Amino acid sequence: MRILLVLSHPRQDSLTHAVAEAFCTSARAHGHEVEWADLYREGFDPLLHEPDEPDRSVIGKRYSDAVQAEMARVDRNEAIVMVFPVWWWSVPAMLKGWIDRVWNRDWAYGARTLPHRHGLMIGVASSTEASFAKRRYIDAMRIQLETGTMAYCGIANSRLELLYESTRNPAASADLVRRAHELGKHFPSSA
């Protein structure tokens, strides 16, 4: 399967980066092709300006060249995997902006939805699984990202996977990298 791997982290030596690398290496070893979209490194502009506003009065609006190019790389892949650090119980502004601009009307939702069958979001979080459950942050993230974004845009098999306790100690971080390796090995099903 051709996978677009969308990475949102400002630092190359971050754990999030290592998680993305582990997923990629493992997915490739198991026969998938992986194309990277490293949003910070590429200098993606996450701000939605007027040319990328959805227009309800026309069907099939042509968006800005930058967005059309993003749409082309999403379209040439069969699955989307997004890797990000959890910031304020959500995705970083960079990834939010990529979705705001690229997953646009009549292309990702509306007259046309995404043709991809598989979507995975891997979030790296410093808190424990218990704290995510206690305040129902995990429910909020699932509703927003699985239901309100990926499934809303037509991706039938869409899943959020959180890797918890990212900052506890080096051994815990290494475990999360191993977990990402498993996710790549078993993609598109759950590991």
Ligand SMILES: Cc1cc2nc3c(=O)[nH]c(=O)nc-3n(C[C@H](O)[C@H](O)[C@H](O)COP(=O)(O)O)c2cc1C
């Ligand atoms: C702006 C900001 C907001 C954060 N918000 C959360 C949060 O809501 N929940 C959480 O568990 N960790 C939060 N963190 C911690 C990050 O998830 C943590 O720094 C990251 O998982 C570490 O991995 P990295 O080295 O790849 O950045 C936040 C960090 C930053 C910088």
